[in-house]
Amino acid sequence: MTAKPRLHLGLFIYPAGHHIAGWRHPAVDPRGIAGFDYYNRAAQAAERGKFDLFFVGDMLAARERDGRVIREGGLNNIDSISITSALSATTECLGFVATLSTTYNEPYYIAERFASLDHISNGRAGWNIITTANDDAAYNFGRKSHMEKTLRYERAKEFVDICTALWDSWDDDALVADTARGVFVDPTRVHPIDHRGRFFSVQGALGLPRPPQGWPVLVQAGGSPAGIEFAAMVAEAIFAAQSKLDEARAYRTAVKQLMPKYGRSPDTLKVLPGLSPILGATEQEAKRKEAELDELILPAVGVWMLSEQMRFRLYDYKLDARLPCDDIRASDQAFTPRVVSLLDRAERDGLTIRACANLVAKSRSHGTFVGTPEQLVDHMQLWLDTGGCDGFNIMPAYFPDELDVFVDQVVPLLQRRGLFRTEYEGTTLRDHLGLAYPQRNRTE
């Protein structure tokens, strides 16, 4: 008996690779990381592997330490809409998820931008809705401080409601192009919105017909309580960050349990945790590859990542001193579960700052897997079968070689087990993810 393929795969692109030292790998050409060919090479591989989607993140400030750009890797993704629109013209089926912030944009522009991307790609667009977590972005947008989290999510909800109303503002038959009557658009079939809310006031209609998917797929990535609540309200797919199966299961269950409160069926959400694999023909080879990459990590970059994650300056401590867990705890913050678990582990095992920095640097705080393609498929199937996820957002350690290994060696095994599609069955991102087309949600 073959079950219906139910695994979903995203490819998370990143300059050079997701391993912090990936750009130093001998196989990587880091000079090319902003040119079209770099992204197109990865998109072609993802489409060859029948991936559901290609995912691009977003940052609105340079990565800095004390006002200086990080020497060991200061670049993040360039503008996600530009990358995805470029790739939509050289691919046919692959979906695209672009990330844009609701804290630093205006709803009308974003609604029009994603409607355009959905039209340009013939229904392959998704929007990863973020509220932007880093404080530095505020200074690039004329603000003295970053907006407080609760407020950010309230703004995000209002923002998304305006976008969906704008996407719904044209009736399907509004574009008449009737040469006999001389009417191009029937104004009685275009319905301007009149929104006056706490954060925004928007009056007017979209400048374009309804996007092919109705709305682009709404994606979300926040793991905090406010983020989970928001995901339950609006998200159709989640880019999750849990690296352990029990945590992933608990997270997925928590979001799905909240959905009925907002009148939504838990089936209408796909959860895709990040997964960064390092693969070898044998387990030893994979471990050797991992060790080679870890060799390339400079201690400074790890200490920076650790300091950022703990929101605690570790730069003035000796590298081989123990992690100052007491001082960090005394800084009295609301630590994320990830930080708490690292602090516990550091205390228990007496880890040095260097050791902790290495741990943080190599995983970029997402799930990692080191082993053979067979072992990886076992791992993925276990997560899928036990409610840990609906698929994965694949984060290759470096591009394009590690992506090719996944596409050529892991995808066929997933297909052989009946877990993953052998051909695209539909044409839109909603088709790939098995998501319904949204009904018009207009209040007359």
Add this chain to the structure above:
Amino acid sequence: MELHLTVSLAGSGYHPAAWHTSPLPPGPNAAALQAMARTAERGRLDAVLLGLPIDCTATHDLARVNTMQLDPLPLLGSMIGVTRQIGLGAAWTVDYTKPYHVARVFATLDHLSYGRTAWLAQMFDTAALALRIGRPAGPDDPAAYCVRAGEFIAVVRQLWDSWEDAAFAVDKPSGMFVDPERVHPINHVGTHFSVRGPLNVHRPPQGNPVLVLQDSATPSVRHFVAATADVLLTSCASPTAAAARYRVLHASAMERAQCAEAPLILANMMVVLAPTEDAAQRRGAALDAIIPPARGPRFVGTPEQLVDLMITWSQHNACDGFNILPAVLPTDLDLLVDLVIPRLQRIGMFRADYTGTTLRDHLGLTRPRSQFAPAAEARA
């Protein structure tokens, strides 16, 4: 003299009645626009410009005009991978967005396209857009408006320059990905904007993507755009009027402090083409009968006559080239590329092939140094 030629693409074409005769399907059609960009590239044009609005002032009933345009930024993006050499410009307002977004998006597009992009900085956006954004536009007074627009553009250019060219070090042996000494916060605190920087994208291949501005009838605005733009689009009815305007704009441009280079001046020209004059006049009249023609310079005639017009304007020193607004797409673009360009090439008035790779190369504009480079060198 060799001309520079750009073409604007929008909707069904720039005549308000274009959709009546355009063979394109009426809905948003990115694939057709991508094909037109390839046609323009086949004609070796300098650039396509996206997002220039259609002049609808002659009709009060917008339901009769195809004003529908895809967002020019993702539309530009979608042309990068299907063209190799032609420049790609897109309009984005200075009224309702932030300098950091504009700098970041155009730096991205310039990297993706290996240096082929232009920003058409749109000024004086309409009241309808103000309602959609939920904020008023810039100041009403043109001079005050230009002060704000000038600050906006200066911040964008500083952000593009915030990474010196050598800042993207990618030195594998030492592990220096970025040279922090060559990345500069801009620390801009002005009247309208406050932006710390630096940008989180390394310096674009062109240094600064090309800045395109529209000429204006208002003297203070005209002075501002002449002193600010890399490329100016003018709208004059005759070669003598255009020549007078050309001299005024050049005089204004020469007053600008920071840049020795005068802007290129391209004359907007809507064109209705046909192999015979009769046929062209019939096409023009048929369109005009449906919706009266908009104001603005317009040519109706044969390819030979358009070449003659270009020679005349050139002899008058009326412009450095033209921004062609095809009345109907893709009809008038196809005729331009197939019948006008070869004639221009034959008489040495247009390039036979591209000689450079970036849009600045095509336009003959130099690549600017980073504003931060001299200070950094002095420190070293």
